[in-house]
Amino acid sequence: MKWVFRAFALSILLPIAAGAQNRPTLHRSHETEYGPNTSSTTNAQMLARIHTIYLEPIGHDLSRTMAAGLKTLGWVRVVTSRSKADAVLSGTCFDARHLKIVHSEVYLNNRRSGAAIWEDEIRVPYGPPPLAQVVDQSARELVAHLQESVRKARGGR
Numbered sequence: 092m093k094w095v096f097r098a099f100a101l102s103i104l105l106p107i108a109a110g111a112q113n114r115p116t117l118h119r120s121h122e123t124e125y126g127p128n129t130s131s132t133t134n135a136q137m138l139a140r141i142h143t144i145y146l147e148p149i150g151h152d153l154s155r156t157m158a159a160g161l162k163t164l165g166w167v168r169v170v171t172s173r174s175k176a177d178a179v180l181s182g183t184c185f186d187a188r189h190l191k192i193v194h195s196e197v198y199l200n201n202r203r204s205g206a207a208i209w210e211d212e213i214r215v216p217y218g219p220p221p222l223a224q225v226v227d228q229s230a231r232e233l234v235a236h237l238q239e240s241v242r243k244a245r246g247g248r
Contacts, residue, residue, distance in 0.1 A: 156230035
């Protein structure tokens with residue numbers, strides 16, 4: 092009778108122990124050079140076809156810094172006229188001084204239809220480092236997340 096109890100106990104405990112190693116998560120992030128990738132692609136087909144982006148002004152000069160980063164990627168051209176763009180990048184960047192974080196949210200939408208294509212949201216602590224340095228870091232991280240999303244949308248792994 093003892094062996095029946097032990098077999099029963101093992102049949103219950105082994106799956107529980109195995110499942111503890113692979114706990115489910117609500118949001119699965121992918122690591123990039125700048126940390127976890129928090130971006131979300133809404134339309135991979137549209138994202139794969141983007142060749143020109145217009146950047147709307149975003150607080151703390153985040154759009155200027157992102158434009159500089161996007162220009163180095165090679166697959167996309169930053170344009171100064173909204174009418175010449177395939178997609179429009181807009182968003183917000185603000186510092187929550189009492190929390191000592193910079194919160195940035197960016198959205199990439201199809202210029203013609205306004206359809207959502209891609210979005211990302213990051214929070215970076217500061218104080219130290221200085222606010223301007225953290226905004227630059229945020230821009231680099233957002234560009235890296237966009238680059239990774241485009242690579243996946245174009246069939247890369």
